[in-house]
Amino acid sequence: MRRRAFLSTAGLAGLAGLAGCAASGDGGTATPPPGGTGRPGTGTPAPGERPGATPPDGGDVDLPDGVYVQRFREGMAMQGTAESGPYAAGLMYAAPHVFWTVSGTDRRRIERAGDLHLMATVWDPETGTVLPEAGVSVEITRDGALVSQEVIYPMLSQRMGFHYGANFRLDGDGEYRVRVSVGGLGIRRTGAFEGRFAEPATVEIPLAFTEAERRKVTVRELEAYGKRGAVRPAETGMPQALAPEASALPGRVLGTATSDDARLLAALLETPPDGVEGEGPYLAVSARTPYNRLVLPAMAVEAALARDGEPVFEGGLVRTLDPEIGYHYGASLDGTAVGSGDELTLTPTLPPQVARHEGYERAFLGMEPATLAVE
Numbered sequence: 001m002r003r004r005a006f007l008s009t010a011g012l013a014g015l016a017g018l019a020g021c022a023a024s025g026d027g028g029t030a031t032p033p034p035g036g037t038g039r040p041g042t043g044t045p046a047p048g049e050r051p052g053a054t055p056p057d058g059g060d061v062d063l064p065d066g067v068y069v070q071r072f073r074e075g076m077a078m079q080g081t082a083e084s085g086p087y088a089a090g091l092m093y094a095a096p097h098v099f100w101t102v103s104g105t106d107r108r109r110i111e112r113a114g115d116l117h118l119m120a121t122v123w124d125p126e127t128g129t130v131l132p133e134a135g136v137s138v139e140i141t142r143d144g145a146l147v148s149q150e151v152i153y154p155m156l157s158q159r160m161g162f163h164y165g166a167n168f169r170l171d172g173d174g175e176y177r178v179r180v181s182v183g184g185l186g187i188r189r190t191g192a193f194e195g196r197f198a199e200p201a202t203v204e205i206p207l208a209f210t211e212a213e214r215r216k217v218t219v220r221e222l223e224a225y226g227k228r229g230a231v232r233p234a235e236t237g238m239p240q241a242l243a244p245e246a247s248a249l250p251g252r253v254l255g256t257a258t259s260d261d262a263r264l265l266a267a268l269l270e271t272p273p274d275g276v277e278g279e280g281p282y283l284a285v286s287a288r289t290p291y292n293r294l295v296l297p298a299m300a301v302e303a304a305l306a307r308d309g310e311p312v313f314e315g316g317l318v319r320t321l322d323p324e325i326g327y328h329y330g331a332s333l334d335g336t337a338v339g340s341g342d343e344l345t346l347t348p349t350l351p352p353q354v355a356r357h358e359g360y361e362r363a364f365l366g367m368e369p370a371t372l373a374v375e
Contacts, residue, residue, distance in 0.1 A: 054074065054094075054096065054097055054098070054112065061225060063226050064227075065362055065363075066228070066290075067359060067363045068226055068227060068229070068359055069158075069224045069225055069231060070222070070231055071221060071358060072225075073219075073220045073222055073231055074159055074219050074220075075094075075216060075217055075219075076119070076216070076234065077092060077094075077213045078090075078091075078216075078236060078237065079178075079207045082180075082203035083125055084201040086124065086196055087122055087124070087197075087201050087203070088122070088123050088124070088203075089180045090121045090237075091178055091207060092119050092121075092236060093119060093207070093209075094117045095116065096115070096116060096117050096167045097112060097117045097358075098111060099165075099355050100355060101355045102351065102354065102355060102356065102365070103353070105365055107361060113167050114168050114169040115168065116209065118166060118178070119160055119164065119165040120163065120164045120180050121164070122134050122180075123238070123239045127323050129193075129321070130162060130239050131182075131197060132154060132297035134164075134184065135151075135183030135184065136182055137149070137151040137183070138150065138180055140179075141177045142170075142174060142175070142176045147170060147171050148168050148169065148170075150166065154354045155354060155355040156352070156357065156360050158230045158292065158357065159231050159234050159357075160233070160234060160236075160357070161242075162240075162241035162294055162297070162354070172209075173209055173211070175206060175209075176209060177206055178206070179202055179203070180204075182201050182203075184198050185197040187318075187320065188276075188318050188320045188321070189275065191273045191275065191324060191325075192323045193275075193321055194274055197321075230291040230292050232292065233294070240294070241295040241297075242288075242293050243293045243327075244286065244325070244326050246265060251270065251282075251284070252267065253265065254266040254268055254372065254374045254375060255344075255373065256372065257344075257371060259348055259367040260363055260364055260366050261290055262296055262348070262352075262363070262367065263287070263288050264285055264287050264346050264348075266286075267285075268282070268338050270282075272330075273324075273325070276330070278333075280335075281337070281338060282331070282333065283330060284328045284330040285317055285329045285330065285346060286328045295327045297319070298353040299329065300316070300349045301329040301346055301349070302314070302315065302316050303315060303316075303346055304344070305336065307339065312336055313336045316331065317330055317331050318331060340374055342373075342374040343371055344371065345370070345371040346371075346372075348367035351365050
């Protein structure tokens with residue numbers, strides 16, 4: 001094995017921070033890893049963890065449809081954060097991963113390759129809101145020479161949450177510089193976000209690819225692999241793209257529908273947020289993963305409201321970022337009232353156009369219309 005490759009994994013079994021293996025719903029249950037948290041970037045693995053590469057694929061587990069516990073729990077090497085313009089960005093890496101890209105409803109497997117899985121998170125430093133659909137690219141240099149440059153995928157991972165990432169090959173051990181370029185958001189921004197995040201910006205963060213840093217990249221295989229549930233996201237010191245709790249949303253919560261394991265929580269505001277044309281009320285649908293409440297962005301969703309079997313509203317929902325509602329799909333109902341007993345049907349016409357790590361690749365693809373009775 002080349003000097004810059006990760007140490008081989010030990011293949012130890014055990015339980016780690018899991019959500020939802022003993023219960024269902026957005027919250028599920030959480031079991032901390034025995035003996036400690038193994039916080040990423042500290043170089044102090046929890047008992048049973050070893051530095052190493054992600055384990056090879058199995059084939060001995062009958063995987064369920066939908067979300068399941070991934071094969072392993074990994075730690076990451078945190079590299080730093082920086083700010084530029086309206087953005088903050090953080091950089092970290094893990095061992096190379098298998099992941100799946102999504103184009104429309106087609107899924108394509110990307111094999112484990114290169115020297116590391118590089119990840120960037122981008123957020124608003126004023127509110128801590130993570131920014132999906134920001135159009136992120138990275139440029140890696142060493143001693144002023146270009147090593148690699150490419151647009152990286154928006155991704156969803158149980159352990160790393162929503163991030164931008166890809167596998168990269170480097171040029172041996174040493175110190176690198178990574179320029180993280182943010183293209184700006186092309187989706188609607190409302191409330192205090194109206195008019196923000198349109199301009200591009202670039203931050204530069206150093207990256208150390210050394211034996212000491214790679215020892216922070218720990219791997220622990222999980223006995224719960226393949227069961228319904230999810231690994232709890234890592235504590236990275238950076239914001240996570242979490243959908244708001246129902247109790248934290250403004251307005252009235254209408255209920256939650258489920259489509260291919262995606263939780264679609266609908267709320268009704270009396271008036272639209274600033275930046276939305278039309279009159280109230282305003283329908284906001286927050287899409288999230290089960291167990292961990294990770295935001296599901298880049299979907300296309302239509303809504304239909306019926307009363308006594310007769311349609312009273314039909315229309316598409318707009319991808320929107322708001323500091324109070326979070327990332328959501330929303331539309332003004334232009335005076336259409338919503339009453340208890342009405343039926344709201346949400347139809348995802350395009351699933352989340354984000355790449356998926358193991359545990360999410362079998363969910364959020366074949367999304368059928370979902371109906372909820374307004375509470």
